[in-house]
Amino acid sequence: MKITSLAPIFGACLLAAATFAQATETTVIKIGDHDVPVVKGGLYDRFRSNPPLSVIAAESPGTDLSWFKGIAKEKVDIGFESYSPNFYYENSRVTAIFTADLARLRELMPPEVLEQVQPLQVWPGRGVVALTAYAYHYCDNDRYNEIGLSVVTNKPGSSSWGPFSLMGQSFSDDFWGYVLKLPVDTELAEVRGVVGYNLPKWLTRIDYNEDENNVVVKIFDSETQALDVTLQTRKLDVSSSKENRVTTRFTNIDQQGQLTTGYSTSRQLRHASTSSADAVKLTLTDGSLSRFIESLKLGKMVKYEYVPNFQAALYAPKPLKP
Template sequence: MNIQKTAAVSGLILSSVGAPSWAENLTEPKQVLIHIGGHDVPVVAGGLYDRFRSNPPLSVVASEAPDVDLSWFKGIKKEKVDIGFESYSPNFYYKNRKITAVFTANLDRLRELMPEKILQEVQPLQIWPGRGVVALTAYTYDYCDNDSYSEISLSIVTNKPGKSSFGPLTLMSQASSGDFWGYVLKLPVNTELARVRGVVGYNLPKWRTSIELKETDKSFSFTVTDSDSGEIDFIFEGKKLSDVSHAAELVKSSFTNIDQDGQLTFGYAISKQLTHASSTSSDAVNLKLSDGSFSTYLKSLKLGKMMKYEYVPEFQSALYAPKALKDLPADM
């Protein structure tokens, strides 16, 4: 992994990703205002969310994205839920891509960043004395129930609530089972729809900023803008690995949180990774930091060795609405 400092570029304008379908659209889509959880939110006029509010018929999705295999979603039932506004769970993500870098980080700092109420239930995994684990993931959702958007997730890897933590053994167990638990620290997004739904409905630390994806024949590169200064905050670049597996695998990512009433909650997403590869080579990732707010936050974690890089150029996902932690099934 290469962590570099990049000079801020004044006046650089990065446009938000937004399109009425999974296909690229060279013109700015028209928008309409809708009301969600006390917020007036601009959405793509005629987009999936404008028409169906997170519950589009799969027949419509099939007609608009005929090259997307929807067979996995046919076996998942949606339910109407109240998450501060009326919605449906799970939320479907039909065509997506992501890169993830897993780092060691200062354990004391990670504990400082977690609310005491959360720490009573879960702890950052200690893989060796003084070091925990964080995952930095960049997502682009090309076609989903919420139209299209990008986001960057920074999460602390934790044990499962109610289960003891055995440090590296727990981490290996989560990796082998494809069942991860974490606490989300940062989650910038590049559409207002994603921000409001995430904050109001899922109690996640989302804010809106520009996230620009650049793709070459060798890499994916996500440029994130500091929402306060308008300058480049950081660039997260990951290589396109050559040894890609086309054997689909299911991965579950769960998180603990505190809702707006101060109650402990949990949420989770199940992803079907259609194509994927990984590497432990430090050359696979290039993280360029600046003096921006997110970069400064990352520096405070004292990131160490990159433990693993995951390249997932094609996946599908189902995100479930949060529930009270006391209702967490024992077998989940």
């Protein structure tokens, strides 16, 4: 893993081009108290998170929907009427897991959350964070990109055994965390995430691109529109990978101040991982997200995951019982 810092030099032309508005016709709908533009005629405009699988099969005939057929949706009130779980049919992601300053991680978590979960200590003074770039190519919320920065924690109500807890979560493919940052590049994803899932989302430009050998993700500062963070990762050989299931869970606080927990289950169709530091290059600038990441004092990269094809079901949060 290589981390470099660059002072951004942008002219007027680049600033003018730095826009995340897509040349797509939109319509405005109501989500809670928010007026939200969505793709006119898109999945969310037509079905509000509950499209029939027959529609998905007709619009994306190459997508394997067998897994979703075994999952029942239910109507929920999460600050607005929706359905749980939310389905993600065609997606890609890359994840880099680093050690970080344990004291800083604890400082960033609310006291109420710390009463239930703690950052995992992999060795004295060091915790673990996961930086993930998601590209949701086709899902109930239309197409969007997302960046997740999360603290890896123990399971609520269980003892924290540091690296042994981390190994246990890895072996079971069942991970717990606290989400620190979660920028997205559509207003629909932003409002649904903040209002319905109590997540720290904001709207900004995110470019998720691939070439023959790499995945290059660029995150822009929402205020200055300047390039903020670049995550470049190497594509790995996934030809021999087998399908597996991964569950990721989070603990946070809802808008009423209550502890909640939510989770997603992923069906990873193609995937590979490595601990080679050369597989990941993280470039930081003086942007707001870069400064936040620098405050974590990232250290050794523990693991890199390349998942070019996965499906997911995201469940609505529920109150966390102590």
